Amino acid sequence: MTSFLTLFYKELLRFWKVAFQTVAAPILTSLMYLLIFAHALEGRVTVYENVGYSAFLVPGLVMMSVLQNAFANSSSSLIQSKVTGNVVFMLLPPISYLEFFSAYVLAAVARGLVVGAGVLAVTVWFVDLPVRAPVWVLAFALLGSAILGAMGLIAGIWADKFDQLAAFQNFVIMPLTFLSGVFYSIHSLPPFWQSLSHLNPFFYMIDGFRYGFFGASDVAPATSLTVVGVSFGVLSLITLAMLRTGYKLRH
Amino acid sequence: MPSAIRIRDVRKRYGALQALDGVSLAIEPGEIFGLLGPNGAGKTTLISVVAGLARADSGSVEVMGADVVGEYRRARRMLGVVPQELVFDPFFTVREALELQSGYFGIRKNAGWIDEIMHNLDLTTKADANMRSLSGGMKRRVLVAQALVHKPPVIVLDEPTAGVDVELRQSLWKFVRSLNREGHTIVLTTHYLEEAELLCSRIAMLKAGRVVALDSTKNLLENFSGLYLKLRLDRQELPVDFFREIVSRDGDLYTLKLADFAELEGVLARLREGGIAIIEFEVQPPDLEEVFMRIMNRSE
Numbered sequence: 001m002t003s004f005l006t007l008f009y010k011e012l013l014r015f016w017k018v019a020f021q022t023v024a025a026p027i028l029t030s031l032m033y034l035l036i037f038a039h040a041l042e043g044r045v046t047v048y049e050n051v052g053y054s055a056f057l058v059p060g061l062v063m064m065s066v067l068q069n070a071f072a073n074s075s076s077s078l079i080q081s082k083v084t085g086n087v088v089f090m091l092l093p094p095i096s097y098l099e100f101f102s103a104y105v106l107a108a109v110a111r112g113l114v115v116g117a118g119v120l121a122v123t124v125w126f127v128d129l130p131v132r133a134p135v136w137v138l139a140f141a142l143l144g145s146a147i148l149g150a151m152g153l154i155a156g157i158w159a160d161k162f163d164q165l166a167a168f169q170n171f172v173i174m175p176l177t178f179l180s181g182v183f184y185s186i187h188s189l190p191p192f193w194q195s196l197s198h199l200n201p202f203f204y205m206i207d208g209f210r211y212g213f214f215g216a217s218d219v220a221p222a223t224s225l226t227v228v229g230v231s232f233g234v235l236s237l238i239t240l241a242m243l244r245t246g247y248k249l250r251h
Numbered sequence: 252m253p254s255a256i257r258i259r260d261v262r263k264r265y266g267a268l269q270a271l272d273g274v275s276l277a278i279e280p281g282e283i284f285g286l287l288g289p290n291g292a293g294k295t296t297l298i299s300v301v302a303g304l305a306r307a308d309s310g311s312v313e314v315m316g317a318d319v320v321g322e323y324r325r326a327r328r329m330l331g332v333v334p335q336e337l338v339f340d341p342f343f344t345v346r347e348a349l350e351l352q353s354g355y356f357g358i359r360k361n362a363g364w365i366d367e368i369m370h371n372l373d374l375t376t377k378a379d380a381n382m383r384s385l386s387g388g389m390k391r392r393v394l395v396a397q398a399l400v401h402k403p404p405v406i407v408l409d410e411p412t413a414g415v416d417v418e419l420r421q422s423l424w425k426f427v428r429s430l431n432r433e434g435h436t437i438v439l440t441t442h443y444l445e446e447a448e449l450l451c452s453r454i455a456m457l458k459a460g461r462v463v464a465l466d467s468t469k470n471l472l473e474n475f476s477g478l479y480l481k482l483r484l485d486r487q488e489l490p491v492d493f494f495r496e497i498v499s500r501d502g503d504l505y506t507l508k509l510a511d512f513a514e515l516e517g518v519l520a521r522l523r524e525g526g527i528a529i530i531e532f533e534v535q536p537p538d539l540e541e542v543f544m545r546i547m548n549r550s551e
């Protein structure tokens with residue numbers, strides 16, 4: 001237990017010591033998105049009745065920050081440790097793979113939630129945002145960031161260099177995030193893209209998260225929760241298997 | 252009592268390269284054991300297998316009786332490893348690095364011991380300095396300290412004195428000896444053969460992934476090294492074939508190579524018979540470098 005707590009604490013300390021980059025910067029980015037997209041599209045796009053575009057956009061932006069920062073936390077921490085070689089400090093002690101997994105994923109969740117809360121805190125001033133079902137909000141934020149935390153671990157274990165990690169981010173994480181309905185409702189898409197979106201687990205994270213605010217969503221929140229929960233289960237098993245076999249970490 | 256480290260027929264391949272080719276060794280509690288070999292011999296690979304950083308393709312390793320794969324938690328608690336590379340985490344100070352390392356080993360309150368290690372390694376003044384700001388030698392000391400936070404009975408140091416100045420080298424030697432006196436088993440690799448000769452009670456020499464010599468330092472020196480005899484004589488010209496032991500000559504300075512001290516007697520007797528006087532006389536005792544070269548060349 002102490003090993004897990006120490007590793008978790010170390011991961012928190014790592015992003016907190018550079019909070020300007022890891023927390024303040026993504027909050028600013030989200031604020032930019034809100035100002036630009038809301039200005040360009042407000043009044044032109046209506047998604048749900050009685051919900052302005054800016055209000056619709058905010059939960060999407062919050063969740064996008066949660067997801068991206070959760071991924072960034074575990075993946076960049078691990079790749080840095082691998083590239084600089086200090087990963088040995090974590091490989092020499094008797095840390096079980098379950099402790100290793102939990103520490104990295106929970107720290108990723110923490111970073112995701114801190115940034116998400118920050119984005120919410122600064123954007124909420126610009127819009128009128130209801131919170132109909134806060135439990136759903138929290139559930140999707142937790143599960144979503146845990147999924148991205150696990151994906152970050154997978155990417156961090158797999159990548160040998162920073163550019164491989166960047167490729168993973170650009171070719172997997174970014175498309176999945178942007179094609180998940182952060183900026184629009186998928187009902188506004190042509191049928192082909194609509195059905196494609198239904199294969200994207202990120203869509204369910206964002207849709208479910210948004211349900212928590214408006215009490216309205218593209219698919220039933222219970223369905224989304226199931227998809228997201230199963231995704232987390234599968235990704236956890238994959239990550240744990242990689243850690244157990246020592247894939248790319250122990251030669 | 253189990254061996255401190257027991258290695259049984261360990262093989263490890265990296266692609267086409269056989270890094271370890273059937274290594275078997277037992278290191279007993281209380282030893283200072285030297286692992287020698289040229290670059291690429293497989294020393295670090297062997298240490299990685301012992302530490303669980305790499306997995307052997309076949310064979311097994313136990314640390315204090317605990318299998319490093321099957322009982323990895325127990326094995327790792329018994330082992331402290333100082334890596335060859337100067338690695339550090341730039342996010343933390345010296346004290347933070349040591350506290351984190353303690354925590355990874357499941358030790359929550361370790362401030363007393365951490366202070367003691369820092370004191371012994373002359374790190375106290377740097378306790379709150381960021382790792383990034385330390386010199387190479389200082390970083391090396393922190394690596395040593397990190398390996399000791401959990402008071403492991405077996406300590407492995409991979410080239411602890413590489414790139415280290417004379418003063419730190421000697422203080423590390425002293426520290427290693429004092430750890431050994433307190434009961435820690437020490438395994439170290441080094442390319443400084445006088446260091447191995449000075450510190451190690453037993454030595455294994457590795458070449459291309461195989462153990463090519465394994466014996467006490469004393470036996471290695473006695474069995475493999477000759478001694479060199481330097482003589483300045485009262486004349487430049489000697490009778491033809493006077494010394495078959497001659498290896499070099501510089502004017503009136505002759506260097507002879509003898510198998511052992513017994514041969515010295517014969518040389519002196521011949522000089523006396525020939526009426527040749529000795530002006531200067533120096534015997535260079537066996538040294539490990541010589542042994543090392545011979546063993547490495549023998550097993551070509």
Ligand SMILES: Nc1ncnc2c1ncn2[C@@H]1O[C@H](COP(=O)(O)OP(=O)(O)OP(=O)(O)O)[C@@H](O)[C@H]1O
Nearest residue numbers: 251265268270288289290291292293294295296297
């Ligand atoms: N991760 C790896 N991938 C591929 N080859 C490796 C790897 N690690 C080591 N090797 C190779 O295995 C061989 C043994 O390397 P090792 O580092 O164990 O040697 P060493 O005896 O420690 O040498 P040195 O004295 O230079 O530290 C070398 O040929 C090395 O190139």
Ligand SMILES: [Mg+2]
Nearest residue numbers: 294295296335
């Ligand atoms: Mg080495």
